[in-house]
Amino acid sequence: MANRDIVERSLAAVWHPCTQMKSHERFPLVPVRRAQGPWLEDFDGRRYLDGVSSWWVNLFGHAHPAINAAIADQLSKLEHTMLAGFTHEPVVELAERLSQLAPGQLGHAFFASDGASANEIALKMAFHYWANHGRPEKNRFVALEGGYHGETIGALGVTDVAIFRDAYGPLLRAGLTAPFPSREEDGARAAADALEALLARHHDELAALILEPLAQGASGMRFYHPEYLRRARELCTRYNVLLVADEIMTGFGRTGTMFACEQANIAPDLMCLSKGITGGYLPLSCVLSTDEIYAAFYDDSAARGFLHSHSYTGNALACRAACAVLDIFEREGVIAGNARKAASFHEIAAPLAQDPRIRDFRQLGTIWAFEVPSDDPAFAAKAFAIALERGVLLRPIGNTVYFMPPYVIDEPQFAMLVDAARAIVDASV
Numbered sequence: 385m386a387n388r389d390i391v392e393r394s395l396a397a398v399w400h401p402c403t404q405m406k407s408h409e410r411f412p413l414v415p416v417r418r419a420q421g422p423w424l425e426d427f428d429g430r431r432y433l434d435g436v437s438s439w440w441v442n443l444f445g446h447a448h449p450a451i452n453a454a455i456a457d458q459l460s461k462l463e464h465t466m467l468a469g470f471t472h473e474p475v476v477e478l479a480e481r482l483s484q485l486a487p488g489q490l491g492h493a494f495f496a497s498d499g500a501s502a503n504e505i506a507l508k509m510a511f512h513y514w515a516n517h518g519r520p521e522k523n524r525f526v527a528l529e530g531g532y533h534g535e536t537i538g539a540l541g542v543t544d545v546a547i548f549r550d551a552y553g554p555l556l557r558a559g560l561t562a563p564f565p566s567r568e569e570d571g572a573r574a575a576a577d578a579l580e581a582l583l584a585r586h587h588d589e590l591a592a593l594i595l596e597p598l599a600q601g602a603s604g605m606r607f608y609h610p611e612y613l614r615r616a617r618e619l620c621t622r623y624n625v626l627l628v629a630d631e632i633m634t635g636f637g638r639t640g641t642m643f644a645c646e647q648a649n650i651a652p653d654l655m656c657l658s659k660g661i662t663g664g665y666l667p668l669s670c671v672l673s674t675d676e677i678y679a680a681f682y683d684d685s686a687a688r689g690f691l692h693s694h695s696y697t698g699n700a701l702a703c704r705a706a707c708a709v710l711d712i713f714e715r716e717g718v719i720a721g722n723a724r725k726a727a728s729f730h731e732i733a734a735p736l737a738q739d740p741r742i743r744d745f746r747q748l749g750t751i752w753a754f755e756v757p758s759d760d761p762a763f764a765a766k767a768f769a770i771a772l773e774r775g776v777l778l779r780p781i782g783n784t785v786y787f788m789p790p791y792v793i794d795e796p797q798f799a800m801l802v803d804a805a806r807a808i809v810d811a812s813v
Contacts, residue, residue, distance in 0.1 A: 387427045390415040411765050414772065419446030422790045422797060424777065432777045435801045437790050439779075440601065440633050442664030444712055445792040451663050454708035458701050467495070467698040474703035481710050482672060485642055488651020490672035494690070495698040499632035499658035500534025502669035503594065505692055506628045506654045507538050509677060510592035513626065516680045516688050522591045525559040526582060526625075532602035533594060533630055542594050545603050560586060562593070564600075565612035567746070572608060576615035587623035592654070594628040597644035598748065601633040604784040605753035607746060613648035626653040626677075632669070636660035636709070637719050637791070640726070640749035653677060663709040668702035722750055722791055729798045736805055741813040753786035754805075758812045767808040776804040 391413045399405065400413075417427045422445050424432045434442060444451070462472055479493035494509075496502050507525060514522035527533065527542040534540070535548055541556045543549050549556070562582055565575035583590065597613055600606040620627040629652035634644035638660065641647055645655070654677065658669035681690050696702075712718065730737075730747055736754060737745040743755040756763065764780040771778040778785060778801070785808060787801045 387415050390427055407765060411769055414777075421445040421447070422793045430775070432772065432775055433789075433793075433797055433800050435771070435776050435778045435787050435789050435804070437660075437788050438664055439659075440638075440788055441659045441662075442790050443636060443660045443709065444663050445790045446664070448663060448712075450712060451665055451705055451708045454704050454711075455665065455701055458704040462700045464696065464699050464701065466695070468693060472698075472700050472703075474700045474707060475698035478670075478703045478706050478710075481707065482657070482670060485710070486651070486655055486672050487643060487645050487649075489674055490651065490655055491675050492673045492678040494671045494673065494692075495703075496669045496671070496694050497667045497696055498534075498669050499630075499656065500536045500539045501694065502632065502656040502658055502671050503533040503542075503628075503630055504536050504538045505671045506594065506630075506656050507542070507592065508692055509654060509671065509673065509690060510626045510628065512690060513677050513680045514591050516683075521589055524586070524589050524591065526562055526579075526586070526590055526593045527559055528595050528600070529561050529564040530600050530603035530606060531594070531596060531630075532600065533596075534632075548602070560590070564606065565608040567607050567609055569609050569611050572610075572612035573615065575608075576612050576619065579616060580619050583619055583623040583625060587625055590623075590625045592626035592628050593620055594630055596630045596632075597634050598639050598647060599634050599644065599751060602781065604755075604781050605746070605751060605786045607748045610648035613645060613650055617648070617650040617652070620653075628652060628654045628656065630656045632656055632658045637713070637722055638749050638751060638788070640719075640723060642713070642719060661709065662702050662705040663712075665705045666699065666702035667696075668699065668706060718791060725791075725793075726750055728795060732795060732799050733802050736802055736809075739806075739809060741809055750791065751786065751788050753784055756780075756783050756785055756809055756812050758783055760812065763812060767812065770808050770811055771804040774800070774804045774807060776800055778804060778808075780808075 394413055415426050416424045418425050422434050424434055482493055483491050496505055511523050525542050530544050532545050533542050537555055540549050540552055542559050544561055562579045563575045565572040617627055629645050631643050635657050653674050655672040662668050745754040763783055767780045785805055
């Protein structure tokens with residue numbers, strides 16, 4: 385089969401996500417036949433360096449032998465069973481290990497399938513927690529300006545990215561929006577002061593504050609100072625509002641620590657995990673909760689239980705893959721290794737950082753980003769195509785070009801990302 389055949393069949397049968405399908409009249413799909421390490425390969429044998437970790441999920445490269453072996457072993461034992469009234473070893477092991485790794489006392493794991501589901505679950509838990517405490521009026525949420533928490537109806541209600549939210553506005557129950565903090569400590573403190581004023585006015589009706597710790601992804605890789613997280617934790621405690629940390633993108637080492645919250649030395653009441661949790665192999669997400677939240681649902685009454693389920697909750701294959709991912713972190717010292725790589729890669733990216741044609745070159749952990757001052761509404765699609773011509777997968781967000789490669793990438797491969805980005809700048813500015 386050739387590229388053209390699979391592309392034509394896909395366009396006829398598959399409705400692709402976050403895509404205006406008509407755009408593929410000008411920008412063809414990229415058909416992937418196989419993948420290995422940081423490389424994707426099409427049906428004609430051409431390879432593409434995966435500079436965005438296949439939408440931020442692939443931590444240790446494609447077809448990783450240890451994850452492959454774990455899934456193959458699990459296939460011979462148990463592929464799936466319902467988790468209502470049943471349990472199994474991989475889900476128990478994963479829950480225990482995540483609890484041990486997470487900051488604070490997040491001792492209970494509720495599993496789902498994807499990041500939006502995890503955030504939806506956390507919002508429902510927060511509301512139901514207060515209802516079980518006789519405070520049903522605490523049923524609204526506050527989120528940060530520019531925040532993104534998924535595209536299900538509840539998650540969109542706390543998402544502040546217009547292209548995702550506005551089309552479905554009539555379906556949403558809008559929350560409150562707090563100002564976005566800056567990367568400077570003074571700016572973070574000013575935003576925290578604004579959050580305090582908001583909580584002082586509305587805390588009696590607020591169930592939770594939800595935020596992406598340290599880095600907003602979908603609004604353009606916007607970073608902020610850890611001081612804001614520290615203050616947010618303090619304020620949520622003072623005003624009796626739960627703190628939900630959406631670590632869907634930031635978790636599992638992406639910002640330089642296992643979880644971004646660690647950089648502010650705080651623990652949320654609910655933590656949402658997904659994306660890298662299985663190394664990009666299988667759909668899985670998780671909400672970790674404190675003992676206090678869990679206890680509010682523990683009762684003889686079914687109505688006081690947490691009423692949410694997925695048919696594939698705690699899938700055994702996905703949980704086994706996630707445990708294999710945690711094994712790699714432990715065995716290979718990934719966090720420390722990433723820090724060494726990031727320092728080296730930052731030097732390779734110096735020509736971009738010094739290029740006067742771009743704006744706000746920035747780096748956090750293994751995320752690099754900058755803005756290209758182009759007025760072309762098709763900039764992102766054209767930049768995507770320019771990178772592909774050079775054998776690199778980059779997927780700009782608006783005018784933001786970013787790198788979020790798998791952790792297994794090496795220096796020559798990172799240099800390919802930089803060269804592709806420079807080609808994008810040369811063609812656009």
